[in-house]
Amino acid sequence: MAAPESALDASPHGTPPFEAWMRLAIQEAEAAPGTGDVPIGAVLVDPAGKVIGAGRNEREALGDPTAHAEVLAIRAAAAALRAEERGDGWRLQDCTLVVTLEPCAMCAGAVVLARIPRVVFGAWDEKAGAAGSVFDILRERRLNHRSEVYGGVLGEECGELLREFFAAHR
Numbered sequence: 001m002a003a004p005e006s007a008l009d010a011s012p013h014g015t016p017p018f019e020a021w022m023r024l025a026i027q028e029a030e031a032a033p034g035t036g037d038v039p040i041g042a043v044l045v046d047p048a049g050k051v052i053g054a055g056r057n058e059r060e061a062l063g064d065p066t067a068h069a070e071v072l073a074i075r076a077a078a079a080a081l082r083a084e085e086r087g088d089g090w091r092l093q094d095c096t097l098v099v100t101l102e103p104c105a106m107c108a109g110a111v112v113l114a115r116i117p118r119v120v121f122g123a124w125d126e127k128a129g130a131a132g133s134v135f136d137i138l139r140e141r142r143l144n145h146r147s148e149v150y151g152g153v154l155g156e157e158c159g160e161l162l163r164e165f166f167a168a169h170r
Contacts, residue, residue, distance in 0.1 A: 018120045021045055021098040022154045025122070028056040028069065029100045029161055035061035039161045042069035042099040044077040044092065044116075052095070053077025070099050070107035074114050091115045100158040102129035102151060108137035112145045120150045122158025 021043055028041025037057040044053035055072025059065060074097070078090050087093075096118040097111060103119065108130035111119055119131060119138055130137040131149050138147040 017045075017049060018098065018150060018153045021051075021096070022100070022120065022122055022158070024051060024054070025069075025098045025100050026154070026158065026161070028054050029158070032056040032058070032069075033165055037061055039165050040069045040099065040101045042073040042097060044073045045096045045098065047094040052080045066106065068104065068107050070097060070103055071110050073097065073099075074110055074116075078114070093117060096120060098153075100161065101125055102131045102133055103138070104128045105130040105135055105137060108135070111138060111147055112140075112143055115145050116147055118148045118150070120153050122153055122155045123162060124151060124155065 024043045025041040028043065029039040030041070032039045032041065035058065037060045039057070041056045042054065043051045046052050053073040053076035055069045055076060057069050058067040058072060061067070074092065077092055077095065081087055081092070092114045095116055097116050098120045099107075100122040102121045102123065102125040103111065104125070105128070121131060124133050126133050128134060132151060137143070138149050140146070
């Protein structure tokens with residue numbers, strides 16, 4: 001897939017922490033098909049490089065249309081910050097969200113509302129992506145928060161997970 005011009009493309013070389021964190025997101029994604037869910041995984045990393053939230057698609061498992069990997073990782077991170085009494089828990093201002101597929105509009109909206117400053121993703125989503133493909137919610141100037149976006153990190157590997165999943169379901 002061709003990357004939109006507006007995105008900062010960290011591949012093919014990637015930034016070393018981005019690739020390491022993406023491998024953790026891929027591990028989350030690999031568990032999703034066990035419940036019939038699309039293999040998308042996400043991790044939320046604090047400024048020290050510690051994973052404070054993780055999630056994978058669980059729409060089928062939970063019967064919840066909002067149970068996207070990003071939303072679940074954001075919820076887990078906010079709960080972890082509240083438990084550690086770090087900030088107010090819902091503002092994830094110094095964190096990085098790493099996800100295997102470009103966020104959709106719902107997930108991009110959650111990123112904006114959580115004040116996440118940096119989003120790293122693997123595969124581009126030319127049908128529903130909201131980080132530069134179809135929409136660019138994460139960098140919309142009219143909103144009160146914008147994120148740095150790094151697309152294509154281990155994109156081929158992330159895309160292959162999706163291709164294999166959908167090939168098996170046709």
